[in-house]
Amino acid sequence: MTATTQTVREIALEHPSSIRVFEQFGIDYCCGGRKPLAEACTAGNLEIGAVIAALEAAEKGPRPEVEDWASKSLERLSSHIVTTHHAYIKRELPRLALLAEKVVNRHGSNHTELPVIAAKLAQLDEELTSHLAKEEAVLFPYMASLERALANGSAKPRNCFGTIANPIAMMTQEHDDAGRLIAEISNLSSHFTTPEDACPTYHAFFDGLREFEQDLHQHIHLENNILFPRAIELEQTAN
Template sequence: MKTADWKDTSVGKIVAENFAAAKVFKKYGIDFCCHGETQLHEACAALKMDVEEVIQALQHQDSDGKGAIPFASWPLDLLMDYILKIHHRGIRSRGPELMELLEKVERVHGEAHPELRELKTLVSESLQDLEMHLQKEENVLFPYLYELYAAQQQGQRMEPMHCGTIANPIRVMKMEHEGEGNRYLHIIELTRHFSVPQDGCASYRLLMQELEAFVDALFEHIHLENNLLFPRFEEIERKIVF
C-alpha cells in the first residue's frame, strides 16, 4: 500500500488503495464501506481492538495480496461499467436464487431455528429495497455521470444536473447504502457469521456460503461507490460544471 501512516488514514482509503485490505477488515469486523471515512485508529478503538494487530495483518495481507483488482486505477467509466454489469446484474440474478434457497431451508429447519424466519424477512425486504436503489442509480444518477466523464475527457464544460448537483442524489444513495449495510451487519450477527448448526443439512451449508458471498459482493459494491466513484465525480463536477 502507498499509505505511510495507516493509523490516521480512513479505512475506505486503505481499501481503495489495495482492495486486499478488505479481507483483513472483514476478519476484524471493521466497516470500510458505509463508514469508510473513519480513521483506522478510531475504528479499532470503537471495536476495542489493538490497532497494531490490525496493522500487522494489513502488512501481511499487503505482501500476499497479489492479484487484487486495482479498482482505484481504473477510469471512471470502466468502474461504472463494472458496477452495473457485475454488481447490479449480480444482485438481480443471485438475489432470487438466494431467496429460493432460504425459503427451502426455512421450511425444513425453521422450527428448530426460528432465526431463519427473521433472516427470510430481512433478505426479502432487502431485495425489494435494493431493486429500487438500483433503478435510481441506473435511471437518474449514472446516465449523468457518464456524460460528466465524457465531458471531462473531451475538455468540455457541463450544465448542472437537473437536481442542481450530483451531491443531492449521492447523498440519497449513501443513506440507502448505510441502511443496507446496517441490515446485513445484523444478518451477520443473526447467522453467527454465517455458521452452520450441527443439524444443518447440505442445503443449509450452501445457504450460508451463498449468503456470505452475496454480502461480500454488496459490501464491495458500496465501497466502490462511496469511496471511489462518488468522491471522484464530485471533484470533477466542481471543476467543469458551470
Template sequence: METTIDNILNVTLLEPKHKHPTIFLRYDALNEGESLIIHNDHDPKPLYYQLLGERGNVFTWEYLEEGPVWWKVKIRKNIAGEIDETMGELAAKDLRKAEVFKKYGLDFSCSGKKTVKEACAEKGLDVTKVEQELQQTDKVPASHPMPYDEWELDFLVDYIVNTHHRFLRKNLPDITTNANKVMEVHSDLHPELVEINHLVKALNSELIEHIGKEEKMLFPYIKELVRADKSTPRPQSAYFKSIEDVVGNHEKEHETVGNSLNRIKTLTHNYVLPEDACASYSLLYRMLREFEEDTLLHIHLENNILFPKAIQLEKYDETN
C-alpha cells in the first residue's frame, strides 16, 4: 500500500515487485508540467535509466535529498515540444555551467550542439550526477559574469577580436618557441614533447589563418548587418552569399582546433609536470593551459552565441 501526500510517493512502503510499475503509473498520470516526488531509502538511479529507455527524453530528474537515510527525487513530465537545451545553449545563458562541463571533460565549445545526455552517453559518464551539478549552479548566487549573451553582435565581434584574437597573436609565437625549446632539451626522456611541438606549430598556423579570415570576411559583414537601416536593402558580402554558407566551415575548423587541444591535454596528463621539469617546462605547461582556457571560451562565444544570432539576424533582414 502506498502513502501519498499531495504528489509524493513513499516507495519504501511498496513491495519490491510493485515499486517501478507503481512509479510508472504515477508518472503516466501526470499532466504536462506536473511533478512527482518519490521518497526512497537508496539512490533510485536505475529508475532514471529505465524511465529514459521506456518513455524517452521527456522528463526532468532533480535530486532534492541524497541520503544517507532518504533519497528524494522530483520527476517532472516535460511539456510537449520542450527539448533539452544543448550544452552550448546552457553555457551561453549561464557560464557557471561551463565549469561543470569542464570538470567532466565535456566539450561545450566545439561540441556545443550536443545535449548533456548525448555527451554523457558518448563518454560513459553518469548523466544524473552531471545534471545534478548543473542544477546546483542555479542555486548559487551569480558572481556577475560577463553577459555575453546580452551584448549586441557588433560589440561581441569587437570583444572577440580585441580579447581573444589579440591573445592568440600575442601568445602563440611564445608558446610555439617554448614548445620547440622544451622538446629539444627533454624529448629523450619525454617523447610526447615531439607530438606536442608538432601540434602547437599546426595550431599556430591554423589559428592565425582562421582569425584572419574572420576579421577580413565574416566579422565586417556581421557588423554591417547590425548597422543596416531596415529601409534599405540587406548588405551583401563580397565573399559569400549568406552566413550559413561559411559558418559550417568555421565550425569544422573550430572542431579541428578542439581535437588538437584535447590531444595536448591527454599528452600532458592534464598539464601535470614530470619530476624533472625545468622552469621552461613549467612555463610551457602554464601557457598551454591558459591557451586552452582562452581558446575554448573564444570558440564558445562564436559557435554558441555569435554564429546562431548572426544567422537569425540575417534571416530577419531577408523577411523584413
C-alpha cells in the first residue's frame, strides 16, 4: 500500500484511515506532512516497519464513514471547517484556559513546566483567534464567491490581496506557528502524560490538550492539503 518515499501528506490524502495511525505514532501529517514517510519515521525514532504494518492493518480493517472533501465544493468544505473545527477551537480554548489556571495554582510549584504550558496555550489562543477571524471574514468568503463566479461564467470577484496564493501563504505560515506551539506543549507535558500526584482537574486538562491537538491536526490537514491547493488551482483556471 505505502511506499516509504511517499510523503506523509500524500498518504493521508490517499488513505484517510492512515490519519489515526499517524496520530497514534505522533507523526505530523498536516504542517510537517511534506516529509517522506521514511524521513518522518527517522525523525521520530520510529521503526518504519511497525508504522507500515499499522497503516496496512488500518487500510484492511473496518473503515469509519469519511467524507470525501476533495470532491465537495470549496464553499461546503470551508463551511464544514468553520462549523466543526473553528467552533471547536472557540469553545475549547476558554475551557482549557480555566483548567490551566486551576492546575497551575494547585500544582505549578511542584511541576514547573505547567506555567510554561499555560503561557504557550495563551499564546496559541491569541494567535488562533486572529487567524480564524481572517479566514472567516476574508479568505473563505472570497473562495466561495470565486467558485460561484466561475460556475456562473461571471467575472472573477475583486479583492485587496492580488492572487489568492498571498493570503493562503500567510494562513499556512500561521498554521505552522500553531503546529509548533501545540508540539511544544506536547513535549513539555511528556505527550500529555500526567504525573502520579495529578488531581482529576490535571487529568482533564491534559486529556483536553490531547484532544485539542488531534482536532487541530485534522483541521490544518483539511486546509493545507485540500482546501488551499484547490482554491489556488481554481483561481488559475479563471485567469
